[in-house]
Amino acid sequence: MTKKAKNFKKSKSGLYLSMGSTAFGAISVAKQAKLARKENDTLRLIDAAVSAAAIVTGLAILYRELKRLGDDDVLLG
Template sequence: MSSSVKDSKAAKLSTSQQLKGWKHSKPGLYVGIGSSLFGAFGIVRDVKRARGEHDTLKLVNATVAALALVTSTALLIRELRQLGDDDVLLG
């Protein structure tokens, strides 16, 4: 294996490690919360469509999706608060 291939694999590994670390940083958590809130628009659309069609199964599906969205957002907010508690500069 040539040294350039080894170097590129090492660079990819460090990039993936950096992305995993970014996911648990403040900007990463804010992006996660924002994308969750953006997903709420699709759920609202699905609920309206299910009600319009009088389709109970689709309404249940949209409700379960909404509960999952609320839970994931709550988890992200909790992680953001814990991250803030660990920060000595925030007090």
């Protein structure tokens, strides 16, 4: 069972699912940033910016993995 889960993570379907869940996390970060700006909370705003950077990095890594699987035109076309 564990081996199947590991293989799924490296499959195209698994990568798409990971990209979707990572992008979904961006909604939460956007809400956090909006609230931080409204409340003028610099520390929460910094936290939201760091989280956003992590999301962008995570999506870039997942995209690179898709390219390695030979599916380099998925997002471009």
